[in-house]
Amino acid sequence: MFELSAPLVDRREVGRGMWVLAFIAPPIAQQVKAGQFVNLGLPGTPFLRRPFSVYRVDGDRIEVVFKVVGAGTAQLYEMHMGDEVSCLGPLGHGFEIGGSGKTVAKTVALVSGGLGVAPMPLAARDARAVGLRVIWVHGARTNAEWCNEAEGDENVWATDDGSLGFHGTAVQASPEADLVLACGPNRMLAAVAERWPDAQVALETYMGCGTGVCLGCAVPLCSGGYDRACKEGPVYRAADIDWPALPSNLHYALPR
């Protein structure tokens, strides 16, 4: 794990209000695996760091993708070229892709909803590195909410209102695959758990320290007790999470 000051060197819009920022962070770029994240702190602000999946890596650069949803993301959006963030990472336990399974996987489905695209370019990179064919299934509310960067060997689109591709969710639209990796709103991940209990899901939760100390990221497990999403997660076997037990006062709980 590294902590460094990372200057902003590039930005682009990849969907309506969906921004990608590129920072120079050489040791993180070299080590990060798909599904891992960085905890970003903005100098001069009283806010806790904010966690973001690493979206892409290019040489010494790491990229993150986000929409403005509150004060922290608004500050990220307002950064100028050369401004620095304090970048802690790579953090967490990412996707397990290839290698240790009992059966040899040939295809992987990357199932993403909305900003759940965030860990998928690295997942595609890591899957290709072990010879998997990548099926990228991306769901959004409407065509206008689209992320225009997808790089599967096969790309499948789904929209809730049918304005692009399959009319329905990314989970409904996905073909079968030997390995399923998913990221998106937790209600989508709960649907993933029903269809593919063994899928690996990158969970949405609040975080504080990002390093296993504060217990601010507790996640209820079916086996009883809680896990720290920042340390043991954020990637879990889908059926191992006690989805209905996510605290109901938090926005990322399942609707009751």
Ligand SMILES: Cc1cc2nc3c(=O)[nH]c(=O)nc-3n(C[C@H](O)[C@H](O)[C@H](O)COP(=O)(O)OP(=O)(O)OC[C@H]3O[C@@H](n4cnc5c(N)ncnc54)[C@H](O)[C@@H]3O)c2cc1C
């Ligand atoms: C491991 C991990 C990876 C993440 N990767 C990304 C990513 O790649 N891109 C991205 O846009 N977002 C990502 N998030 C969510 C991101 O951290 C939050 O959107 C961000 O912290 C909001 O900060 P804010 O100050 O702008 O909003 P706040 O003012 O803190 O909150 C605004 C809204 O965002 C919700 N929120 C706050 N913190 C989180 C959180 N940690 N997770 C989910 N919702 C939250 C609040 O409930 C509220 O509805 C990730 C979260 C985790 C745990």
Ligand code: FES
């Ligand atoms: S965020 Fe502090 S323990 Fe996970």
